[in-house]
Amino acid sequence: MAKIELNDVSLTFTIRQQRKVPLKEYLVKGLFRESRNPRIPIHALNHLNLTAHDGDRIGVVGHNGAGKSTLLKLLAGVYPPTKGTRVVEGRICSLFDIALGFEMDANGWENIRYRGYLLGETPKSLEKKIDGIAAFSELGAFLDVPVRYYSSGMLVRLAFSISTAVSPEVLLVDEVLGAGDLAFQVKARERMRELMAAARLMVLVTHDIGTLEQICNRAIWLQHGALMADGEPREVVAKYKRSVGPSGAAHPVGGDLSDTDEDEPAARATTEIRAAA
Numbered sequence: 073m074a075k076i077e078l079n080d081v082s083l084t085f086t087i088r089q090q091r092k093v094p095l096k097e098y099l100v101k102g103l104f105r106e107s108r109n110p111r112i113p114i115h116a117l118n119h120l121n122l123t124a125h126d127g128d129r130i131g132v133v134g135h136n137g138a139g140k141s142t143l144l145k146l147l148a149g150v151y152p153p154t155k156g157t158r159v160v161e162g163r164i165c166s167l168f169d170i171a172l173g174f175e176m177d178a179n180g181w182e183n184i185r186y187r188g189y190l191l192g193e194t195p196k197s198l199e200k201k202i203d204g205i206a207a208f209s210e211l212g213a214f215l216d217v218p219v220r221y222y223s224s225g226m227l228v229r230l231a232f233s234i235s236t237a238v239s240p241e242v243l244l245v246d247e248v249l250g251a252g253d254l255a256f257q258v259k260a261r262e263r264m265r266e267l268m269a270a271a272r273l274m275v276l277v278t279h280d281i282g283t284l285e286q287i288c289n290r291a292i293w294l295q296h297g298a299l300m301a302d303g304e305p306r307e308v309v310a311k312y313k314r315s316v317g318p319s320g321a322a323h324p325v326g327g328d329l330s331d332t333d334e335d336e337p338a339a340r341a342t343t344e345i346r347a348a349a
């Protein structure tokens with residue numbers, strides 16, 4: 073049985089206003105002082121409650137920076153909640169940032185093994201799947217070459233072929249359908265359809281409302297990290313669309329930057345971005 077249970081979950085990132093600066097500038101400008109380089113909390117998720125069970129196919133909608141990807145990463149266990157509790161039961165398959173984390177000096181075959189083990193395969197179970205993974209990637213002789221020499225599209229092919237060879241119970245997907253070239257996309261879509269049908273529980277982040285309404289039986293709408301609506305996809309999407317309005321500029325993008333955070337964030341991101349405060 074697969075299950076997701078988020079109880080009053082909040083996730084706050086803390087960033088610094090200044091980007092990375094040379095040591096000299098850091099000392100001369102006194103950037104070590106809190107007042108000169110203040111911490112800025114970004115409330116990416118705000119007091120979220122969500123329960124999902126077998127059979128739920130949840131589509132997540134919301135503006136840029138609403139917290140959709142952060143929610144997926146929290147469900148996958150990449151980020152712990154700053155506040156509240158997260159329970160996810162079932163074997164998780166995460167389809168986001170899939171081309172990251174390869175061993176660049178290892179070849180394709182070796183990377184299939186490394187990643188397969190990370191996904192919970194055993195040497196025995198992987199042996200049965202490895203030829204299928206290689207065939208799906210269509211990388212042929214390139215599988216003997218260190219992945220450092222792959223193009224970005226070839227890396228995506230390999231990553232997608234491995235990640236989708238498992239049988240997930242909880243499938244977490246973030247706009248992955250644009251993977252690879254045109255020929256690969258056709259195959260990838262078919263594979264995704266099979267995977268989604270096989271998963272017990274799915275959470276899909278997408279800006280493609282048509283796909284969401286086709287695939288999902290439930291939708292949630294996030295705005296500045298808060299849950300605005302949860303229910304039947306058409307109704308939730310209609311509410312989201314109404315909030316955007318005909319001009320398309322109903323609310324500022326990004327997470328909530330209001331300075332009302334009382335928490336010491338558990339997930340402090342090291343980031344070089346200059347906060348657009």
Ligand SMILES: Nc1ncnc2c1ncn2[C@@H]1O[C@H](COP(=O)(O)OP(=O)(O)OP(=O)(O)O)[C@@H](O)[C@H]1O
Binds near residue numbers: 135141142342
């Ligand atoms: N690693 C990080 N460090 C600091 N802030 C972050 C980090 N990741 C996300 N954020 C912030 O958290 C907020 C939510 O970001 P998230 O990526 O979850 O949005 P999203 O809804 O997926 O947006 P989009 O539709 O643009 O992909 C944003 O304000 C973003 O700036």
